[in-house]
Amino acid sequence: MGIHKLVSVFLFQLLLVLLVLERSNAKYLKLGFYNQKCPDAEAIITKTTHHYISRAPTLAAALLRMHFHDCFVRGCDGSVLLNSTRDNQAEKASIPNLTLRGFDLIDAAKSAVENKCPGVVSCADILALAARDSVAMINGPYWEVPTGRRDGRVSKASEALANLPSPFGDINHLKSLFYSKGLNVKDLVVLSGGHTIGISHCPAFSPRLYNFTGKGDADPSLDPHYAAELKKKCKPRDTTSIVEMDPGSFKTFDEDYFSIVSKRRGLFQSDAALLDDKESKAYVNLYVKTHGSTFAKDFAESMVKMGHIEVLTGKSGEIRRKCAFVN
Template identity: 70%
Template structure:
C-alpha cells in the first residue's frame, strides 16, 4: 500500500543519496561464484530442486518471482519476507499484500537440500534470489547471473510491508517515488512491471476499476471498455476468491505480451495503467509492444540483478538461518 504522502523534495533527494551510498557499499560484498569453495554444488542443488518442483507446478514460478520482489522492497533482499510471526511480533509474511504469496514450501525444500550438503553456509536470501531466477528461466524467461553473498536479516515487521510494497492501486507519481527509494529508476519500473506477464490476481486487486472507480458505481475510463465487460463476467461484485490471469492466454509463460496488453489499455491493475502516464515509461511500453519485446528479456535480467543488490546484508551482518522461517 502506498500512502501517497510526499517527502519535501530536498529531503527526498537526500534520502536517495544516502540509500545509494548504502546500496553501493553493501552490494560490493556480493560476487559471482561466492560459494565456489564453501559449497561448490550449491547453485546446481538449487537449480535441480527448483526444476523438480516447477516442472510439476509451473504456476509456482510467478509467486516465487513475486516473493523475491516483495523481499527486496522491504528492508532489502535479506530474506525477511520468509520469517514467521512470533508471539511478540507480526512479520511481513502476515501483511495483507503478502497473504496471497505462495511457494514458501519451495524455499524450504531447497534450503533442506542445501543444508544437507553444506550445513550453515548458504543464506535463505541467496536461495530466494536464485530460486526466483531459476523459476523464471524454466518458464521460457531470461537467465541472469546472480551475485551471491547475501546474509539473512533477523527483523521482519508487518507495517514495513504495508508502507514499502507498491500497491496495485498506485498512481505513477507514487510508483516512481517508491522505486526511487529502492535505487530503481523509471526504466526499472517499466521493466519490472513486465513481471506481470506471468501469474494471477484475485478480483479484489482490480474490482474497483470495474464497479466503483470513484465511489459512484462507475468504471475506470482508462481501461478498455471491452476488457471491462470480459472481466465483469469473471468477477462479480464482492468476489474475493476468483483468480484472473494477468496476461490472458499466456500467464504460465514469461513473454513480452504484457506490454501489448498495457498499450491496448488492458493492464489489469491501476498500477499497470499508470505506466502510460509518464512519457519515458510509456515510450518503453510502446517500444516493447511494437517490436515483440525486442529488448525486454535483456532489460529484465539487468533490472533483476540491480534490484537483487538492494539493501543486502553482507560480511558479518545478519546471520545464515538454519530454517528460513525462523531466526537462529
C-alpha cells in the same frame, strides 16, 4: 543557520551516508560466492527448483513475486520468509503478502543445502536463485545472480504495506517508490513486465470495475470490453476467484504484457499508470513496436539491479538454519 535548516542538512547528509553504505554492501556480492565453502549449492537449488516447477509451472510467477516483495522491504534479506511470532506480525501477515506461494520450495531447497553445507548458504540467496531458475525453466530470461547476501532478523507487516508498490498506485507513487530503491523508470516498466506470467485475485483490481471513484463507476482508463469480461469473472465482493494477468499466455514469459497495456487492458491501476508518464509510456511503446526484442535482456538487467537492493553482507545479519525462523 536556523535549527530547522541544520536538521535538514543533517538528515540529507545521513541519507547520503546510508546510500553509500548500501552501495558498498552491494559490492560484496559476487558470482560464485559459495564456490569454496559449498560448491554444489547452486546446483542443489536448481535441482530442487526444477523438481517443483516441473510439477507446478505457475510457481515461477509466485517465486518471482516473492523475490520482488522481499527486496522492496528491508532489501533482499529473506525477511519475507519469516513467520510471525506472538509478539510480532511478520511481512507474511501483511495484506499484499497473504497470497504469496512457494515457501515450501524455498524450505525444501534450504533443507537440501543444509544437509550438504550446514550454516553456509543464506535464505536470501536461495530465494534470489530460485526466482531466477524458475523463470528460466518456463523459457523466460536467465540472468547471473551474484551471491553473498545474508539474512535479516527483522520482519514487520507494517513495513511491507508501506514499501510494496500498490496495484492501485498512480505513476507518481510508483516512480517515487522505485527511485527510493535505486531503480529508475525503465526498471519500473521492465519489472512491471513480470506481469506477463501469473494470476491475480479479484480484490486487487475489482474497484476498477465497480466503484472507481466511490460512485459505483468503472475506471475510464480500462477498456470497456475488457472490463465487461472481468465482471463476468469477478462479481462484487468476490475475494476468491482468480484472473490471468496476461490472458491467453499467463504461463509464458513473453512481451505480450506491453501490447495489453497499450490497449488499455492492463489488469491493475499500476499497469494502466505506465501510460500516464511520457518516459514510461515511451518504453511501453518501444517494446510493442519492436515486439519486445530487448525485453528479455532488459528484464535480466533490472532483476540484477533489484537483487542488490539494501543487501546484508559480511557480518551483518545471519545465516538462518531455517528460513521461517531467526536463529
